[in-house]
Amino acid sequence: MLLIKKEQIQQILRKRNKTFSSVEKTVSKIISDVERNGDNAVKRWTHKLDKISVNKIQVSDDEILLSLKKILPQDKTVINEAIKRITKYHKKQHISSFTMQEDGLSIKFRTKPVDRAGLYIPAGSAPLISTTLMTSIPAKVANVGEIIACSPPTYKGSIHPYIIGCLSMLGIKKIFKIGGSQAIAAMAFGTESVPKVNVIAGPGNIYVNAAKKLVSGIVGIDILAGPSELVVMADNSVNIDFVSADLNAQAEHKYSVVFFLCTDNNIGNKVSKKVKNGYWMKISNLEDGIKIINDIAPEHLQIICKNARSIAEKCVAGAIFIGNYTPCAIGDYIAGPSHTLPTGSTAAFDSGLSVFDFIRTYAIMEANSTFFKKNGIISERLAEIENLFKHRDSLKIRRL
Known part of the structure; x- marks a missing residue:
């Protein structure tokens, strides 16, 4: 470590x-092409960027069945256990509807899932099972009407059978063999094969994030979840072997960045020799460390020091892990919360993927003449202050 x-x-x-900003021009070109030319553009960009020719974009029913058979029985058991844990946590995420009544006015606050969500599952050197689960389950728990998924066809010209199989185990059957910016554009605008969605969710590389940023507003997006980040703040209570393993684990991700903040130079030197990549810094005290953490607003934060629980309440991060026995990696797999988290300092204002990303809220209002007799003049005067006199008249006519 440096x-x-x-x-x-x-x-x-x-x-x-x-x-990140340097690729937006290229990504914008891809998005415009897919919007105009649909499947043909998707196939053309897949061939150009991934060096793969895709005939049929959608994964067939036969391929789904075959993929399920390729998942080893012991792995199915592990996957099902992870599904249970992640589902249990997300079922706790609930927004309550309510009704507010007053003389002459009823207001109902309502929540509904979106009609269709599109999930993006990145490809890697190995199947990203955890991302498949962490992205899909919040949408399932939200009761989204239809869920589709896209993933790059980097496994023998298709998607890895474990990813297809996991999606099928969760009841997701519309799966498309496309990745990158072209996948995001296809879900945002719709093509002959890919239906247009209301919300796009899931992490990706710099091109995927740039695409999500550019289509935001055309569709809803979750967050710009990019390359992994980890900050560890520790005092002399830290287990050096544990924290070194944790830093190396996150550095395993391509383009990731890791920071180690410690109050002891000897500990910093020992850890830096065990961790090849990343940065470390000696901090004068834990309060100084909190300020640095909040300036970074990292995706992941591990706090391994005295009074860690109270310190956690002062920190800004996508997810916080406390103590020597809570590595960041536990959140990657089975702790429960989605590991799709805000990166690039966006944790300062954004949150990790959750059920709420697939829910829309709205209000239903019903008034009668009693309300206008009592409150009409208030609304009318507000409209007058804004020089919106037809708004005032629309209100006033109901009071007189």
């Missing part, structure tokens, strides 16, 4: 953000 000073942190983060 020893750095506090003022270098923002420089490191700005470099990542600059790289």
